[in-house]
Amino acid sequence: MAISVVMPRLSDTMEEGKILRWLKQEGDRVDGGEIIAEIQTDKADIEMEAFGSGTLRKILVRAGQSAPVGHLIGVIAEEDEDISTVLAPVAGVAGQTAKPAGPGAPTPASPTLQAVTAGRVKASPLAKRLAQAQGIDLSTVKGSGPGGRVIRRDLVAMIPSAAAVGQRAPLITARVAAMTPPTPSTAFEDRELSPMRRAIAKRVAQSMATVPHFYLTVEVAMDKATELREAMQIQTPDLKVTFTDIIIRAVVIGLARHPAMNASFMDDRIRVYSQVNIGIAVALEEGLINPVLRNCGAKSLVQIAREAKSLVERARALKLRPEEYAGATFTVSNLGMYEIEEFTAIINPPEAAILAIGRIQSKPVVVNGDVQIGQRMRMTLSCDHRAVDGATGATFLQEVKWLLEHPVHLILQPE
Amino acid sequence: MADERTFDLAVIGAGPGGYVASIRAAQLGMRVALVERDRLGGVCLNWGCIPTKALLQSAQVLSLMRRAGEFGIHTDNLRADFGIAVKRSREKAERLSKGIEFLMRKNKVALFSGEARLTSAKELEITGRDGKTSEGIRAERILLATGSRPRLLPDVTVDGEVVLTSTEAMLLNRVPASMIIIGAGAIGVEFADIYQAYGTAVTLVELLPTILPYEDEEITALLHRALIKKGIKILTNTSVERVTVEAGQAKVGVTSKGERQALLGETVLVAVGRLPNSEVGGLKELGVATKKGFVAVNEQMESSVAGIYAIGDLAGAPLLAHKASHDGIEAVEKMAKLDDVRSADPRRIPSCTYCSPQVASIGLTEAKAKVMGYTIRVGRFPFSASGMAMTLGETEGMVKVIADATHGEILGVHIIGAHATELIAEAGLAMAMEATPEEIAGSVHAHPTLSEAMGEAALAALGRAIHI
Ligand SMILES: Cc1cc2nc3c(=O)[nH]c(=O)nc-3n(C[C@H](O)[C@H](O)[C@H](O)COP(=O)(O)OP(=O)(O)OC[C@H]3O[C@@H](n4cnc5c(N)ncnc54)[C@H](O)[C@@H]3O)c2cc1C
Numbered sequence: 001m002a003i004s005v006v007m008p009r010l011s012d013t014m015e016e017g018k019i020l021r022w023l024k025q026e027g028d029r030v031d032g033g034e035i036i037a038e039i040q041t042d043k044a045d046i047e048m049e050a051f052g053s054g055t056l057r058k059i060l061v062r063a064g065q066s067a068p069v070g071h072l073i074g075v076i077a078e079e080d081e082d083i084s085t086v087l088a089p090v091a092g093v094a095g096q097t098a099k100p101a102g103p104g105a106p107t108p109a110s111p112t113l114q115a116v117t118a119g120r121v122k123a124s125p126l127a128k129r130l131a132q133a134q135g136i137d138l139s140t141v142k143g144s145g146p147g148g149r150v151i152r153r154d155l156v157a158m159i160p161s162a163a164a165v166g167q168r169a170p171l172i173t174a175r176v177a178a179m180t181p182p183t184p185s186t187a188f189e190d191r192e193l194s195p196m197r198r199a200i201a202k203r204v205a206q207s208m209a210t211v212p213h214f215y216l217t218v219e220v221a222m223d224k225a226t227e228l229r230e231a232m233q234i235q236t237p238d239l240k241v242t243f244t245d246i247i248i249r250a251v252v253i254g255l256a257r258h259p260a261m262n263a264s265f266m267d268d269r270i271r272v273y274s275q276v277n278i279g280i281a282v283a284l285e286e287g288l289i290n291p292v293l294r295n296c297g298a299k300s301l302v303q304i305a306r307e308a309k310s311l312v313e314r315a316r317a318l319k320l321r322p323e324e325y326a327g328a329t330f331t332v333s334n335l336g337m338y339e340i341e342e343f344t345a346i347i348n349p350p351e352a353a354i355l356a357i358g359r360i361q362s363k364p365v366v367v368n369g370d371v372q373i374g375q376r377m378r379m380t381l382s383c384d385h386r387a388v389d390g391a392t393g394a395t396f397l398q399e400v401k402w403l404l405e406h407p408v409h410l411i412l413q414p415e
Numbered sequence: 416m417a418d419e420r421t422f423d424l425a426v427i428g429a430g431p432g433g434y435v436a437s438i439r440a441a442q443l444g445m446r447v448a449l450v451e452r453d454r455l456g457g458v459c460l461n462w463g464c465i466p467t468k469a470l471l472q473s474a475q476v477l478s479l480m481r482r483a484g485e486f487g488i489h490t491d492n493l494r495a496d497f498g499i500a501v502k503r504s505r506e507k508a509e510r511l512s513k514g515i516e517f518l519m520r521k522n523k524v525a526l527f528s529g530e531a532r533l534t535s536a537k538e539l540e541i542t543g544r545d546g547k548t549s550e551g552i553r554a555e556r557i558l559l560a561t562g563s564r565p566r567l568l569p570d571v572t573v574d575g576e577v578v579l580t581s582t583e584a585m586l587l588n589r590v591p592a593s594m595i596i597i598g599a600g601a602i603g604v605e606f607a608d609i610y611q612a613y614g615t616a617v618t619l620v621e622l623l624p625t626i627l628p629y630e631d632e633e634i635t636a637l638l639h640r641a642l643i644k645k646g647i648k649i650l651t652n653t654s655v656e657r658v659t660v661e662a663g664q665a666k667v668g669v670t671s672k673g674e675r676q677a678l679l680g681e682t683v684l685v686a687v688g689r690l691p692n693s694e695v696g697g698l699k700e701l702g703v704a705t706k707k708g709f710v711a712v713n714e715q716m717e718s719s720v721a722g723i724y725a726i727g728d729l730a731g732a733p734l735l736a737h738k739a740s741h742d743g744i745e746a747v748e749k750m751a752k753l754d755d756v757r758s759a760d761p762r763r764i765p766s767c768t769y770c771s772p773q774v775a776s777i778g779l780t781e782a783k784a785k786v787m788g789y790t791i792r793v794g795r796f797p798f799s800a801s802g803m804a805m806t807l808g809e810t811e812g813m814v815k816v817i818a819d820a821t822h823g824e825i826l827g828v829h830i831i832g833a834h835a836t837e838l839i840a841e842a843g844l845a846m847a848m849e850a851t852p853e854e855i856a857g858s859v860h861a862h863p864t865l866s867e868a869m870g871e872a873a874l875a876a877l878g879r880a881i882h883i
Contacts (some may be wrong), residue, residue: 022451124849129822146755151849152824195788205753286787306673310652317628318783325786 002086003052005036005074006135007067014041018066019073024056030076037073039208051136051158055079058087058186070135074276102128123150130155196287204346211265212385213345216393220401222360222375227409244280244334245305246356247379249410250403251332252276252296252304258396262329264350279328279348280308288349290314291326301411336360342378352387355400356380377404419525422448424750425539425554427531427695431726431736433560434515436743441522443751448552450541455515458562458728459736460510462582467605469504470585471769474612480770485808497590497613504585510698523597532696533557535575536722540696556722556750559698559710561744563689563728568597571658571685577665578658579684581606587682591615595667595680597655599626601768603686604642608770610648618648618678620669625651627768631780631829638831641772641811658683671761683759691729706731714758716746724750738764759864763846767836772811775839777846778827782815794852797869798832800883803863810834814872816842816852823851828872834865841869852876 007017020038024030035047036056054076061073072089077083121138123131127150133139133158143150193201232241255262255276263272276297279290291311296304314320330352333345336359345356358378365374379400383393403409424440426433429451437449454461483490529541529549539557542549547775556844565580567573575583590613596603599621611617613751619626619642625635626642626649643649653671660666665683669676672863691709701727703718704711710718712723717724726746727739741759765777784791798804798812812832818825828842845855855873860866874880 011733125822125851125854126822126849129851131820146757199788236673238656254858288785314624317623318780319624319632320782320786320787322785327640 001140001362002075002077002081002083003050003054003059004072004086004135004137005050005076005138006137007039007061007069007071007073008048008135009133010041010046012068014188016066016068017041019061019063020045021063026059028056030056031053040243050076052076052137052140057081070132080088095390099176109157121150122148126152127155134158137189147366153192153220155189194286196289200287202332203235203348207346207349210346213344213347214385214390215380215382216390216397217342217380218397218401220377220379220404222377222404225404225407226360226375228410232301232305239302239305239309241301241305242308243336243360244332244357245301245308246407246410247334247355247400247404248280248293248296248308248332249254249301249304250380250400250407251278251330252299252398253357253409254400255330255405256297257399258392260388260392261353261383261396263352263387264386265352266350270387273329275329277327277329279325279331279351280312281331281333281345282312284318286318289315289325290328290331291320291325294327331375332357336377342380344380345382347382347384349384353386353393354382356382416503420550420552422446422490422525422552422554424448424556424558424747425450425531426558426560427539428457428560428562428692428727428729429455429515429729430562430739431459432559432562432729433457433558433604434519434743435740436558436560436726436747437524437638438518438522439744440747440750441524443747444596445747445751447522447524448539448554449519449528450527450539452530452544455519455526455875456508456512459559459739460511460515462585462849464586464736465511466508466585467581467602467609468505468769470500470609471506471605471771473500473503474609475771477612482808488862494614498588501586501588507862527552530696531584533701533723534697536701536720541807550767556724558746559695559718559723559725559729560739561692561729562728562739563691563734566688566690568655568658568685568687573685574660577660577663577682579682581684581686584682584684591681593617593680595620595665595678595683596686597667597683598686598688599628599649599651600686600688601627603684604638604768606684606771607642607647608645611645616646616648616680618680618833620653620655620678621649621651621682622654623651624641627774629766629780630768630774630776631827632782632817634774634776634813634829634831637811637813638770638772638774645790656821678699687849689728689734691731693729697736715749716742733761733764733766735764735766749860763843765839765843767839769836772809772832773828773835774831775835776827776829777839777842778825779817780813780827780829784817784826789826791816791826792820792852792876792878794818794872794880796871796875796883798865798868800871801863801868802863803865803867804833806863807833807865812868814838814868816855816869816872816876818852818876824849825851825855828869830869832865838866838869 018040020040022037024036030036030050032050032053036050037048039046039048048175057077058075060117062066067073075083075086123138138150141150141154144154145151162319229241229246259272262276263270275295278293279295281288281290293307328351331348333354334357335343336357340358342358345354346355360375360377361378362373364371381393381397423445425448426437427450428812437447440447454615479492480490510824527541529543532540538553540549540550540551571578573580576882584689585608593616594610595618596607597620599619603619604627606618607617625632626639627635639649653669656668656670658667663678666681667678681763693705693710694779701720703720703723709731710729712718712725716726726742729732745756745758762778765775768774794816796814799810804810815829817827825846830838852873856870860870870881871882
């Protein structure tokens with residue numbers, strides 16, 4: 001079946017796009033997912049991929065020319081297929097460079113939509129809107145709704161971008177989409193990405209790709225910190241001070257003493273923050289979020305515990321305001337409750353480091369030549385090597401370790 | 416004739432999950448056995464949805480009578496008999512339960528009365544109500560629909576007099592002078608409304624920052640105000656430390672923002688959620704896996720043991736009767752390998768609270784949509800601008816439509832006010848059909864109706880509301 005290639009909407013504000021170059025010429029074979037052209041929009045130059053396989057039979061808008069969103073720019077079909085019906089709706093305009101008449105002029109109805117009304121394709125209103133925005137000819141889509149109705153899900157499988165779920169990022173993932181799945185016979189199900197999943201994917205990939213990480217691990221004797229926690233639970237039973245709270249307090253003091261760790265690498269300079277804002281990684285069903293405990297330097301352990309409790313509770317109930325999960329200068333991620341011994345965490349740029357906490361274990365330790373049972377915890381600091389060097393990270397980590405092993409310093413006045 | 420002890424499907428539990436699954440399976444030609452240890456209809460008909468809605472109706476008639484003067488009707492000597500309200504609620508439950516018995520007979524579902532236990536993945540042992548007699552049946556497949564029960568607080572004993580769960584609270588033979596309700600979810604809020612109408616001094620205690628914590632905050636803020644106006648005392652961000660009974664009185668120790676306080680009441684209602692009935696005999700031995708107590712199931716609703724399925728409250732959130740019924744139909748249709756079986760998208764299951772004003776919602780809250788990264792458009796329309804709401808004397812309320820800004824996908828609809836629980840159906844259909852605010856606004860709503868508010872809220876999301 002013939003596939004209409006139309007100018008896709010690649011950004012919110014895009015009204016027309018210019019073909020920079022065709023990577024395939026008329027008569028070339030194209031496979032679904034293959035990049036066929038480069039398009040310049042108001043925002044960026046973006047590669048466009050084919051939504052189906054066949055031969056590129058016709059190029060209607062040449063390189064260097066522009067066309068409005070939704071306008072037919074090419075046709076992919078079988079080698080000997082009759083494509084006159086696909087070309088018919090635009091026959092009148094095919095010869096001219098399709099430039100909109102000027103601002104405010106109505107965008108010409110897209111051929112996609114004409115095809116829909118002419119061919120009576122069954123599709124949900126949302127699917128129609130998506131198809132129009134993405135320049136997909138609905139008559140080429142197999143519907144999975146009742147009676148073959150095309151629903152959003154069917155299009156999402158074709159659009160390798162965020163656009164399907166309403167996020168703004170355009171189609172830049174062509175190369176990823178071109179990867180082939182493991183073995184063709186493996187059964188699978190494609191799950192749509194939620195915007196949160198997409199944001200996490202983007203952020204972690206970007207971090208790993210652009211931030212040179214190095215990792216430092218230490219083991220900490222948590223016996224005294226455990227005693228402190230128990231004592232505090234008796235003192236303030238309603239509060240239930242957690243190990244995370246205690247570690248945050250140690251990190252805050254550590255950062256005050258080693259401000260170089262409370263920083264961001266900014267290409268041409270390093271910004272050192274005078275305020276300590278700690279992000280707390282919280283796992284959600286939908287993904288993960290880092291609510292931020294602000295201005296921690298001035299807070300006592302009890303205050304930290306109280307605020308963290310409320311933040312984490314609200315984070316789990318998805319009740320945070322956007323400003324409550326932005327602006328951390330350092331993040332603490334604790335997987336101890338999952339019985340993880342130790343792990344490395346990915347830095348949340350622009351922060352310079354993140355501390356990953358493992359579980360506390362009872363294990364035999366040698367104290368003054370005697371074997372005793374001790375409470376041990378391993379924590380791993382990931383650092384952005386552009387902002388800090390090994391020794392800086394190490395002295396900071398040593399400080400945090402010392403504080404956790406001498407926790408009386410955690411309940412002294414905030415410094 | 417086929418063996419009377421051998422079936423294609425044995426269903427355990429006759430709640431809205433189990434009995435609906437039984438009917439659908441029978442329609443599809445399966446030989447079905449349904450085992451129930453208590454009453455047909457399960458929690459929903461007997462101890463949940465139906466009796467509470469009947470009591471709420473009495474409470475709402477009473478509240479309306481109190482303001483009858485507004486409509487030019489004088490009600491001197493208004494008297495309310497709570498005993499009759501309870502009796503009426505039991506009659507409704509009874510009637511519906513009888514109706515289910517009829518439906519089972521009509522569909523030739525074999526009923527077994529007693530407690531079921533799995534002796535293998537294909538065999539059940541049913542112990543009769545006397546606890547002595549028992550019989551065995553065999554089935555190709557077993558569907559677990561054993562529902563849930565109230566979650567209790569540690570060290571708190573329910574005595575049915577002072578300390579209550581929802582079950583006892585719907586059977587009281589008196590109107591208590593005061594009631595402390597722990598937990599402001601749907602159940603807690605509904606009972607608060609019932610008892611406050613009958614004159615009980617009600618205090619609602621909630622751990623999270625808002626009542627109905629999973630509803631949209633803008634809606635719950637309006638509800639909060641409405642309930643306070645009626646005289647219900649609400650303590651949010653408050654955790655309960657302990658509950659004791661002293662001299663026939665409940666004493667509830669609570670902490671809020673580090674401050675401790677003791678609340679005293681004639682009764683205390685524990686409404687802190689529900690626990691799945693996953694302790695069915697034999698499940699552990701057969702190795703049926705659970706997740707936080709709920710039976711873990713795959714998309715076929717099948718548990719970790721082949722041939723054993725689970726639905727409804729037992730299979731996890733949302734714990735709602737309509738979800739249980741939908742599960743039941745889906746599970747059975749998938750067993751029968753029907754084409755085109757629709758799974759319920761959990762995001763498109765409406766949730767309703769029948770207090771006054773009512774609250775109903777479907778989809779994402781505004782906060783959740785934002786956290787999930789959507790760019791949204793919100794359309795609101797207050798009942799105070801609705802002609803129908805004005806004639807009804809029900810101007811407290813609003814419709815809120817949340818749509819994705821790029822393509823118009825409807826992400827959530829939230830309604831507070833009279834008949835909200837009926838109005839939400841339009842949003843459910845719109846979402847199921849993947850309509851956008853354009854289509855809601857474009858469908859003609861009759862005038863005057865409350866449903867016009869839905870059309871207007873959709874218009875508002877498009878920036879084109881007329882009456883506001
Ligand atoms: C006070 C209250 C108000 C509610 N209001 C609403 C509402 O307005 N709307 C709504 O949607 N939901 C409401 N619910 C929730 C609703 O009642 C449940 O979601 C619904 O009943 C779940 O159905 P189910 O079939 O999963 O289980 P259930 O209805 O719990 O039925 C399970 C049945 O299994 C039986 N059973 C259990 N174990 C065995 C065994 N081993 N052998 C034999 N039988 C067994 C039980 O006796 C029970 O009858 C309310 C709940 C309560 C408590």
